[in-house]
Each structure stands twice: as structure tokens, then as C-alpha cells.
Amino acid sequence: MENQTFILTKKLSTITFVMIAIGLLTLGASYFAGVGLDRIAANLLLNTYYFLAIGLIGLFIVAVHTIAESGWHTSIQRIGEAMSTFIPVAGLLLLILFVSGGLHLIYDWTHKDHLDEILLKKVAYLNEPFFYIRFLVYFIIWISLAYFIRKNSKQLDQFGDLKYFRKLRIFSAIFVVTLALTSVTSAWDWLMSIDAHWFSTLYGWYVFSSMLASGTAVLIIILFMLKQMGYMDHVNHEHIHDLGKYLFGFSIFWAYLWFSQYMLIWYANIPEETIYFYERHKNFSTIFYVNLILNFIVPFLALMTRNSKRGSLILLPVALIVFIGHWLDLYQLIMPGAVGGENAGIGLPEIGITIGYAGLFLLVVFRSLTKAPLVPKNHPFFKESFEYHTQY
Amino acid sequence: MYTSPLREPLIRGNKNYKQVTDDILAPMAGTPSIYWYIGISIAGLGLLFGAWATYITVFYGIGEWGTNKTVGWAWDITNFVWWVGIGHAGTFISAILLLFRQKWRTSINRSAEAMTLIAVMCAGFFPLIHMGRLLLGFFIFPYPNTRLLWVNFNSPLLWDVFAISTYFLVSLIFWYVGLIPDLGTVRDRAKTKIRKAIYGFLSFGWTGSARHWSRHETVSLILAGLAAPLVLSVHTIVSFDFATSVIPGWHTTIFPPYFVSGAVFSGFAMVLTLMIISRKALNLEDYITVNHIESMNKIIILTGSIVGIAYLTEFFMAWYSGVEFETYAFFNRAFGPYAWAYWIMMTCNVITPQLFWFKKIRRSVLFTFIISIFVNIGMWFERFVIVVTSLHRDYLPSSWTMYRPTIVEVGLYVGTFGLFFTLFLLFIRVFPVIAIAEVKGVLKSSGEKTKTTGHE
Amino acid sequence: MNKYITAYYMDEEDLMKGLRQMKAKGxxxxxVLTPFPVHGIDKVLEIPRSRLTRVGFIAGAVGAAVAFGFQAWVFTIDYPLNFGGKPFFSVPSFIPVTFELxxxxxxxxxxxAFLITNKLSPGAKPLIHDERCTDDRFLVVVKVDDDSSDESISQIKLALAEAGAEGILLKA
Structure with a gap:
């Protein structure tokens, strides 16, 4: 159990800064090269939302394991906590995007003078003041709970008093409950209202399941990065096996919700609803199928055997594929409505900006990893996690 | 394996392995108590009532029911969905909680699974009886026939046939595979020759060989892996019966996960109702502790809250969609002639389980018992509300009508209760109600002795 | 006809200790007959990881192929019927039944496969060494040949006794 504190090396931080620079350069270049503003705005929304959701899932995983009194997870909870520090950064970026005109580029319902009969019915919910109020409520809840959970977890490690453990559990429970509500409504606000006429009751949970899979994938990727750098020796095959099972399970769960939503709309064949998938079949047909292959078929077949879930050989590539896959899933949720079939595409702007965001995300996560010991030794369940072995 | 001292013991009373066997097998020995006879007599009366109602339905047809042209589905499908839902807890406990390595499941999985099997039987009765001609029930299976017809694979009702029968069969073998070692125990302790012969036959020649155990663990784990998505699929497909239609209030995409969650919710409530009675009646309070009840209550809060969020989502979307039929369907649910049913559902399903956030209530056996019954009632009304309120005021106002059940329908419902309790009471006499081998497997890590001595 | 030497432990931790000692002595x-699966015993007895999972995978794949193929055949070749304007080859409709099968x-x-490999079947008549193996005893069974000498038998008995096992018995 050496290497208890993570040290952000010069080399590593340079890499992340280079990635951020690539992102900024592409952003500038796309603007001057005449890439449509709506496409740029949609890209920024896509990546901000994607990494925000990954941060939220990091915290969600910590919170759920805390209230479920899970022992094994204690060893890796610092990673989830570190992921959550991206939430305020994403909040700021999202606010800047919306205030600086992105809101009008992305969301049709903000064009108050051109609302049709259906959108007029929705004004009570889809209007700018209420939109910003909800925005603030979400971020105040998320940022404050992320702060309290991290603080109590750190204090628990410092003083080892069970008082902090109990507090940790209370904050975790509040976070899980509030996220259950806010993740659904925020998905309506930021994603579903792009196609403002369309509606689906399952939408919030569908987006959440997608984020659950990608958040787990990122957790696995960061864990392997840390192991590669010589940290996290206390994490053994069993912990990795469990994370592999999560990735496997969440991918199946995502596919289940995808099928449920698609099948019901396909079967009932009501034009107001099918138009959503019609657009995606017509102009985004490749992504429509690639999405299913990357997010369901690949993890399902690759992670079926026991051994593939226990080491980096298969699990790491699959986690990367799932990470890319759910980015594409989010792409096909946003782009058809925000940009449209003719102007959208996956080219340099998409790739460059995503690299920039990934760099920023890694920088924030690595920075916060340095601030607490990687091994939560005084956590009451740590010993269970450290001596973790199981028969299956 | 190390267990944190923070964790409460799951088996109380410093048991050793022999005591575990003795305690769990005690209800099977000797003559049943007077309460057992009273119980089975009441259940038998219910069964008789059901038999009469079945006779009336088969001889005079389903015109004896309160269903009409507008409300073509009512109590029968409500009861069907309700029973299937209850049948979700057993396999959820044995499969999903096994995958999540929840040790507390070992004390309740056996009887919960038995309950599942019985509940699925009760559920299967309703679609069969609704066919009217009970003897032609086999028409629902695709078999080469002289009519040269196949069944309609596009129909969710047919998916149901496959889902329910697969679920029943897989749950049955999963349950039985788990039962084999315990039946070996019963055989080896049997006093009479006949008993020995019967349990010898049923235990398939189990000896407890290490090789057998190794394969037994693999098979249980993979069956759990298969049963976990199966549990989800069953109520998903039941929800497709409604959601693939274009009836306002039925066609909504959230139905699949929301039905599954509701099913687990009601299933756990029924498990709690039964467990709280049986732990007392069978002297198993050392095995089914307050700790177990608390864990189940946590699942009740989880699933109950998911159901609550789904209600709110549906309601919001009915307005947000801007579809007037959808909006009216939900307005009618909450404020129409069946509003009483809607508010019973809301109170029982959304409000009462939230009381479990308080640790005192969560750990109180009496409160848990009361709330579990509330949840059972609430979940029945949920299905009633979905089925009847969506149908009785359809697109065509001239055919709007009300529905009220007849005594025959009540008889069929009571009859399934009779069947349920008769079979459950027989089960506790014939099979060990707790998975003996599994409890022994966690005795060292979760028994009381370990806790007090700090033994690892 | 084989002979068996049996000996038992009353606790799985003693059993595991004893087994390691016996293994060290060759x-x-x-x-080993136990009332419940003992953690780690597979390694000591060198029981290979079960391959039943492969049976499950193959049978599952067959089930999926049969179900999907059959539905597709019925609806496209044998008896194409228009249901609600859906295409004859309507993949989403075939998924539920495919999954279930x-x-x-x-x-x-x-x-x-589990029953066959374990030779378990209704009415099988196993050799029951000790009726308490399914209750609270952990029984070690050593098979000895019919013609083995008394000396080797007593050696085995000694090894069992040294490993702390109780109730050592020779059974014909």
C-alpha cells in the first residue's frame, strides 16, 4: 500500500493541457472556417453534458455504494469522488454556452414569436426564466451535495470517527433521491426539448442508463490509468471483476431501455412519436446501428466470459468502446434536432472539441485526486474491501 | 472472509450447524399445529368459492362478469398483473440479490421463490379463464395443426404466453436446483422408511460431494444471471400488453421499467406479509431477523419511489405532450368517477412507503406488516386504475360507461387467494422453508458468534 | 468392490487445514462431503472450474436461432399475414419471444448437463457414507483398492489422524 497520494506529474499535466489546446484550437478554427454556429453550439452542449453526466455518475456510484453499505467498493471510491469535481466546471461551461447565445441556437422553443400551436401549450414549462431557475436548482443541489460528500469522506479518513460515516450516508441518500428527480428533468430540459414537439416518458431514464454505462466505463478507464502509473495496488482482480460486471450489466440495461422505447413507438406507429426515429433512420442511419453495436453487442459478447472482466486486456478496450459509443448515442439524441441531417456530421470539429473536453475532464479529475489519499484506510468497510476475495 | 463489525448479524442466537438444521426442519416434523389447520380450512373455503365461480364462468360464459363492450378487460387482467407482479419478488431475491452478493437473501429466498411459483400459477389462471373455453387453452401455443395456422408472433399477448411460461419453468428449476441439497438433508434425517424413500427420490441422490458443490455453485450463478434479465422481461412484456396499444393512459414508453419496479415493489410487500407471519408461526425469528425486514424495507422504498417518479412523469408528460386525449385520460383518473381508486393507489404506493425513511418504522415489525398490506392494496389499485379508467372513457363518448364487478369475478379472485394460501401452507409442511445449506454458508461470517468474539 | 476410509471434521476451517496437511503428505x-459449499476447497482438491457455462452459452445461442428463425419463417415464407400494417419481417416483434427462448x-x-455430469437423477441411489454429511459433518473419503495391504491402510488412517480428523472408519 505504498503510493497513497497521487502526484500529478509534469508530463501528465502537459498532456492534458495539450488536449485542451487542441480543443480550443479546433473551436476557433471551426468558427473561422465557417462551420455553422448551431453545429458548434450543439457540440459544446454534447460534450459539456456528456462529461457532466460522467461526473454525476461518479458521485452516484459512490453514493449508492455508501447507502447500500457495500464493502468492496471502498477501495475505489476516491475515483468516483474525484470525477464529481467536474460538476461545477461543467455547470459554468453550460451556463456560458446558454447565456452567450447557445440557447437560441439549439432550442426552437426559445423563439417566442414563432411558436406553433403545440409549443404554445408548453410555454408554462418551456420558457427561459423557468429554464434558468431549474438550471440553478440542479447545480446548487449537485455541487453542494458533491462538496459535502467529498468533505465528509475526507474527514472520515482523517479522524476515523463514525460520526462522519453517518453524515456521509445521509448526504448520499439525499443525493441519490434528488438525482433521481433532477437527472430526469434535466434530460428533458437540455436534451428532449431540442425536439420540442416530441415527448417520451421513458426519455429521462433512457438517458440516465446511457450515462450509467459511460460513467462506469470512465471509472474503469481512470482506474487502469492509475494502475498503469503505479497506484491503486490495493485494487485486485475481484474489484475489477465487479466493475466489469457493472459495465456488462449496465450495457444490457441500456439496451433494454433502448428497445423498450423504440419498440413501443415503432409498434404503436403514431406519427407524432415516430417522426423522432424516422429522422434518425433517414439521415443518421449509420449512427443508429453503430450505436447498438458499440453499446450493446460489443460489451455483451466481449464481457460474457469471466476472465474478460478480470483484467485490462479486454475490459479496457471495451470500456473505451463504450465510452465512444455513448458519446455517439448522445450525438444522435442532440444533432438531428439541433443541427439537422444536412449540416450535421462527424468531422474535425466534433473530434477536436471532444479531445479538448476530455483533457479538461482529466485535468480536473487528476487535480482533485492529489487532494486526498487514494486509499481510504479509515473507512469502516475498508478492511472488507482490502481483503476482498470471492468465489464468483 | 472478513466482515466489518458494523454489520449486524443475520442469524441470531449463537447457532451451530446442527442447530440450524434442527430449527429449519422443525416445522416439517410432527403434526401441524391448530393454526395450520385453521389456515388451510379458510384457504380451502376460498378455493371452493373460486371453484364455484369457475364453474359459473365456464358454463354460462364470461357474460357472468361485469365486463362490457367498453371495458373489455377489467378484474381478470387486474388480478393477472397483480399476481404476476407478486411473483417477481422470489426470483428477484434469488437472482439479482445473489448477483449483488446480498447475504441476507439466504434466509428468505426459498420461501419467496415458492411464493413466486404459486403466484404465477394464480396469475396464469386469469387469462385462461378469460378465454372462455378452458379446454382449448392450448391454442395459444404454436404447434403444427390441421387448421394450418400459426399463432400471431406480432401480438404482445402471445409474447406473454412465452414470457410467463418461461418464467415459470426457469423459476421452477432454479428453485429446485437450490432445493436438492436441502432435500438431501431431509432424506438423511428422515425417521420413517416412506419418508426416506420419498425424499430420497426427490433429492436426486445428493451427497454433498465437493465436485457436486462446485458445479452447483456454477449452475446457480449462471441461472441467476439468466433469471435476472428474465425477471425484468416478464413484467416488461406484461406492460407491452398495454403500451403497444394506442389507448390514452396505456401507450407510454415508461411502462416497461415502471411495471417491473412496481412488480418488485408489490412482490416484496407480499414476501414481507408472509414472512412476518411465518417467522412467528414457525419459530424462525432467529433466521428472519429485524435486520432482514429492514433490508427488504429498503428495497420497498427504492422500488416505491421509482414507481412514484413514474406516476409523476406520466402525469407531467400527459400535459407536456399536448395530446388532448392523453391529458383527459389523466385528468379523468385523478378527478373522474374512479378518482377514489386513483387516490387509494397514490396514498398506498407513494406516501406510505416513504415512512420507511425513518429507521424506527423500518425496523418495527408491526408497522412493516401494516405498510406491506397497504402496498399490496395499492398495487392492486394501480392495475385497476390503469386498466379500467383508461378504458371506460375511450375516444368515443357515446360508449362511455362504468364498470362494476359481479360476485363471480370476486369469487375468482378470492379463489386464487385460496389457491395461494393452500399451496403455501402445503409447501411449509413438505419442504424446508429456508435454504439450509445457504444459511450455513453465511453462518460463520454473519452469525452472532462471529460478531461477539470478533472471530475472522 | 472398493473400500473406503472415511473421517470427519466438525468445522470447515479445521477441514481446510487438515486437507492441506493431507495434500502435503501426498x-x-x-x-469430500460437506453440508454446504466450502470456500476455497476447489483449489485444495484441484477441482477444475466447471465448464457448464459453455453448455449454457451454446444452448442459448441455439434457442435464439431457433426462435428467431422460426418466427421469421412463419411470417415471411410459411404464412405471411398482415397484422396492423407491420412488415412481414418485423424484427422488433420477434425479439421478446427470441429472448424468452x-x-x-x-x-x-x-x-x-448439471444433473448428468453429477450423475444426479430422481431416485438415484447414492452411497451414503455418513448421514450427517448433509447436516454438520465434513467428511473426507479416501478410496482404497480391494487388494491393498493392511499396512497401506493403516498408513492412510495415520495420516488422517495426524491431520486431526475424527471417527476414522474403514468401510467395505
Missing amino acids: LKISD TVLFAAFAMVI
């Missing part, structure tokens, strides 16, 4: 253990085939194949 004693060939034929079987995948699970059904896999589960049954695995359980049947």
Missing part, C-alpha cells in the same frame, strides 16, 4: 483424497434453452440445458 494422500490421495477421493472426495434463449433463456429457456440455456437454463434447461445447463440444469440437465
Whole structure:
């Protein structure tokens, strides 16, 4: 159990800064090269939302394991906590995007003078003041709970008093409950209202399941990065096996919700609803199928055997594929409505900006990893996690 | 394996392995108590009532029911969905909680699974009886026939046939595979020759060989892996019966996960109702502790809250969609002639389980018992509300009508209760109600002795 | 006709300790009968990881192929019928039944394979060494040949006794 504190090396931080620079350069270049503003705005929304959701899932995983009194997870909870520090950064970026005109580029319902009969019915919910109020409520809840959970977890490690453990559990429970509500409504606000006429009751949970899979994938990727750098020796095959099972399970769960939503709309064949998938079949047909292959078929077949879930050989590539896959899933949720079939595409702007965001995300996560010991030794369940072995 | 001292013991009373066997097998020995006879007599009366109602339905047809042209589905499908839902807890406990390595499941999985099997039987009765001609029930299976017809694979009702029968069969073998070692125990302790012969036959020649155990663990784990998505699929497909239609209030995409969650919710409530009675009646309070009840209550809060969020989502979307039929369907649910049913559902399903956030209530056996019954009632009304309120005021106002059940329908419902309790009471006499081998497997890590001595 | 030497422990931790000692001495253990699966015993007895999962996978794949193929055949070749304007080859409609049959085939194949490999069947008459093996005893069984000398038998008995086992018995 050496290497208890993570040290952000010069080399590593340079890499992340280079990635951020690539992102900024592409952003500038796309603007001057005449890439449509709506496409740029949609890209920024896509990546901000994607990494925000990954941060939220990091915290969600910590919170759920805390209230479920899970022992094994204690060893890796610092990673989830570190992921959550991206939430305020994403909040700021999202606010800047919306205030600086992105809101009008992305969301049709903000064009108050051109609302049709259906959108007029929705004004009570889809209007700018209420939109910003909800925005603030979400971020105040998320940022404050992320702060309290991290603080109590750190204090628990410092003083080892069970008082902090109990507090940790209370904050975790509040976070899980509030996220259950806010993740659904925020998905309506930021994603579903792009196609403002369309509606689906399952939408919030569908987006959440997608984020659950990608958040787990990122957790696995960061864990392997840390192991590669010589940290996290206390994490053994069993912990990795469990994370592999999560990735496997969440991918199946995502596919289940995808099928449920698609099948019901396909079967009932009501034009107001099918138009959503019609657009995606017509102009985004490749992504429509690639999405299913990357997010369901690949993890399902690759992670079926026991051994593939226990080491980096298969699990790491699959986690990367799932990470890319759910980015594409989010792409096909946003782009058809925000940009449209003719102007959208996956080219340099998409790739460059995503690299920039990934760099920023890694920088924030690595920075916060340095601030607490990687091994939560005084956590009451740590010993269970450290001596973790199981028969299956 | 190390267990944190923070964790409460799951088996109380410093048991050793022999005591575990003795305690769990005690209800099977000797003559049943007077309460057992009273119980089975009441259940038998219910069964008789059901038999009469079945006779009336088969001889005079389903015109004896309160269903009409507008409300073509009512109590029968409500009861069907309700029973299937209850049948979700057993396999959820044995499969999903096994995958999540929840040790507390070992004390309740056996009887919960038995309950599942019985509940699925009760559920299967309703679609069969609704066919009217009970003897032609086999028409629902695709078999080469002289009519040269196949069944309609596009129909969710047919998916149901496959889902329910697969679920029943897989749950049955999963349950039985788990039962084999315990039946070996019963055989080896049997006093009479006949008993020995019967349990010898049923235990398939189990000896407890290490090789057998190794394969037994693999098979249980993979069956759990298969049963976990199966549990989800069953109520998903039941929800497709409604959601693939274009009836306002039925066609909504959230139905699949929301039905599954509701099913687990009601299933756990029924498990709690039964467990709280049986732990007392069978002297198993050392095995089914307050700790177990608390864990189940946590699942009740989880699933109950998911159901609550789904209600709110549906309601919001009915307005947000801007579809007037959808909006009216939900307005009618909450404020129409069946509003009483809607508010019973809301109170029982959304409000009462939230009381479990308080640790005192969560750990109180009496409160848990009361709330579990509330949840059972609430979940029945949920299905009633979905089925009847969506149908009785359809697109065509001239055919709007009300529905009220007849005594025959009540008889069929009571009859399934009779069947349920008769079979459950027989089960506790014939099979060990707790998975003996599994409890022994966690005795060292979760028994009381370990806790007090700090033994690892 | 084989002979068996049996000896038992009353606790699985003593059993594991004893088994390791016996293994170190090169004693060939034929079987261990326990009331519940003992953690780590597979390694000591060198029981290979079960391959039943492969049976499950293959049967599941067969189930999926049969179910999907059959539905597709019925609706496109044998009896194409228009249901609600859906295409004859309507993949989303075929998924539920395909899934159910995948699970059904896999589960049954695995359980049947489990029963066959373990030679378990209704009414099987196993050799019961000790009726308390399914209760609270952990029994070690060593098979000895019919013609083995008394000396080797007593050696085995000694090894068992040294490893702390109780109730050492020779059974014909």
C-alpha cells in the first residue's frame, strides 16, 4: 500500500493541457472556417453534458455504494469522488454556452414569436426564466451535495470517527433521491426539448442508463490509468471483476431501455412519436446501428466470459468502446434536432472539441485526486474491501 | 472472509450447524399445529368459492362478469398483473440479490421463490379463464395443426404466453436446483422408511460431494444471471400488453421499467406479509431477523419511489405532450368517477412507503406488516386504475360507461387467494422453508458468534 | 468392490487445514462431503472450474436461432399475414419471444448437463457414507483398492489422524 497520494506529474499535466489546446484550437478554427454556429453550439452542449453526466455518475456510484453499505467498493471510491469535481466546471461551461447565445441556437422553443400551436401549450414549462431557475436548482443541489460528500469522506479518513460515516450516508441518500428527480428533468430540459414537439416518458431514464454505462466505463478507464502509473495496488482482480460486471450489466440495461422505447413507438406507429426515429433512420442511419453495436453487442459478447472482466486486456478496450459509443448515442439524441441531417456530421470539429473536453475532464479529475489519499484506510468497510476475495 | 463489525448479524442466537438444521426442519416434523389447520380450512373455503365461480364462468360464459363492450378487460387482467407482479419478488431475491452478493437473501429466498411459483400459477389462471373455453387453452401455443395456422408472433399477448411460461419453468428449476441439497438433508434425517424413500427420490441422490458443490455453485450463478434479465422481461412484456396499444393512459414508453419496479415493489410487500407471519408461526425469528425486514424495507422504498417518479412523469408528460386525449385520460383518473381508486393507489404506493425513511418504522415489525398490506392494496389499485379508467372513457363518448364487478369475478379472485394460501401452507409442511445449506454458508461470517468474539 | 476410509471434521476451517496437511503428505483424497459449499476447497482438491457455462452459452445461442428463425419463417415464407400494417419481417416483434427462448434453452440445458455430469437423477441411489454429511459433518473419503495391504491402510488412517480428523472408519 505504498503510493497513497497521487502526484500529478509534469508530463501528465502537459498532456492534458495539450488536449485542451487542441480543443480550443479546433473551436476557433471551426468558427473561422465557417462551420455553422448551431453545429458548434450543439457540440459544446454534447460534450459539456456528456462529461457532466460522467461526473454525476461518479458521485452516484459512490453514493449508492455508501447507502447500500457495500464493502468492496471502498477501495475505489476516491475515483468516483474525484470525477464529481467536474460538476461545477461543467455547470459554468453550460451556463456560458446558454447565456452567450447557445440557447437560441439549439432550442426552437426559445423563439417566442414563432411558436406553433403545440409549443404554445408548453410555454408554462418551456420558457427561459423557468429554464434558468431549474438550471440553478440542479447545480446548487449537485455541487453542494458533491462538496459535502467529498468533505465528509475526507474527514472520515482523517479522524476515523463514525460520526462522519453517518453524515456521509445521509448526504448520499439525499443525493441519490434528488438525482433521481433532477437527472430526469434535466434530460428533458437540455436534451428532449431540442425536439420540442416530441415527448417520451421513458426519455429521462433512457438517458440516465446511457450515462450509467459511460460513467462506469470512465471509472474503469481512470482506474487502469492509475494502475498503469503505479497506484491503486490495493485494487485486485475481484474489484475489477465487479466493475466489469457493472459495465456488462449496465450495457444490457441500456439496451433494454433502448428497445423498450423504440419498440413501443415503432409498434404503436403514431406519427407524432415516430417522426423522432424516422429522422434518425433517414439521415443518421449509420449512427443508429453503430450505436447498438458499440453499446450493446460489443460489451455483451466481449464481457460474457469471466476472465474478460478480470483484467485490462479486454475490459479496457471495451470500456473505451463504450465510452465512444455513448458519446455517439448522445450525438444522435442532440444533432438531428439541433443541427439537422444536412449540416450535421462527424468531422474535425466534433473530434477536436471532444479531445479538448476530455483533457479538461482529466485535468480536473487528476487535480482533485492529489487532494486526498487514494486509499481510504479509515473507512469502516475498508478492511472488507482490502481483503476482498470471492468465489464468483 | 472478513466482515466489518458494523454489520449486524443475520442469524441470531449463537447457532451451530446442527442447530440450524434442527430449527429449519422443525416445522416439517410432527403434526401441524391448530393454526395450520385453521389456515388451510379458510384457504380451502376460498378455493371452493373460486371453484364455484369457475364453474359459473365456464358454463354460462364470461357474460357472468361485469365486463362490457367498453371495458373489455377489467378484474381478470387486474388480478393477472397483480399476481404476476407478486411473483417477481422470489426470483428477484434469488437472482439479482445473489448477483449483488446480498447475504441476507439466504434466509428468505426459498420461501419467496415458492411464493413466486404459486403466484404465477394464480396469475396464469386469469387469462385462461378469460378465454372462455378452458379446454382449448392450448391454442395459444404454436404447434403444427390441421387448421394450418400459426399463432400471431406480432401480438404482445402471445409474447406473454412465452414470457410467463418461461418464467415459470426457469423459476421452477432454479428453485429446485437450490432445493436438492436441502432435500438431501431431509432424506438423511428422515425417521420413517416412506419418508426416506420419498425424499430420497426427490433429492436426486445428493451427497454433498465437493465436485457436486462446485458445479452447483456454477449452475446457480449462471441461472441467476439468466433469471435476472428474465425477471425484468416478464413484467416488461406484461406492460407491452398495454403500451403497444394506442389507448390514452396505456401507450407510454415508461411502462416497461415502471411495471417491473412496481412488480418488485408489490412482490416484496407480499414476501414481507408472509414472512412476518411465518417467522412467528414457525419459530424462525432467529433466521428472519429485524435486520432482514429492514433490508427488504429498503428495497420497498427504492422500488416505491421509482414507481412514484413514474406516476409523476406520466402525469407531467400527459400535459407536456399536448395530446388532448392523453391529458383527459389523466385528468379523468385523478378527478373522474374512479378518482377514489386513483387516490387509494397514490396514498398506498407513494406516501406510505416513504415512512420507511425513518429507521424506527423500518425496523418495527408491526408497522412493516401494516405498510406491506397497504402496498399490496395499492398495487392492486394501480392495475385497476390503469386498466379500467383508461378504458371506460375511450375516444368515443357515446360508449362511455362504468364498470362494476359481479360476485363471480370476486369469487375468482378470492379463489386464487385460496389457491395461494393452500399451496403455501402445503409447501411449509413438505419442504424446508429456508435454504439450509445457504444459511450455513453465511453462518460463520454473519452469525452472532462471529460478531461477539470478533472471530475472522 | 472398493473400500473406503472415511473421517470427519466438525468445522470447515479445521477441514481446510487438515486437507492441506493431507495434500502435503501426498494422500490421495477421493472426495469430500460437506453440508454446504466450502470456500476455497476447489483449489485444495484441484477441482477444475466447471465448464457448464459453455453448455449454457451454446444452448442459448441455439434457442435464439431457433426462435428467431422460426418466427421469421412463419411470417415471411410459411404464412405471411398482415397484422396492423407491420412488415412481414418485423424484427422488433420477434425479439421478446427470441429472448424468452434463449433463456429457456440455456437454463434447461445447463440444469440437465448439471444433473448428468453429477450423475444426479430422481431416485438415484447414492452411497451414503455418513448421514450427517448433509447436516454438520465434513467428511473426507479416501478410496482404497480391494487388494491393498493392511499396512497401506493403516498408513492412510495415520495420516488422517495426524491431520486431526475424527471417527476414522474403514468401510467395505
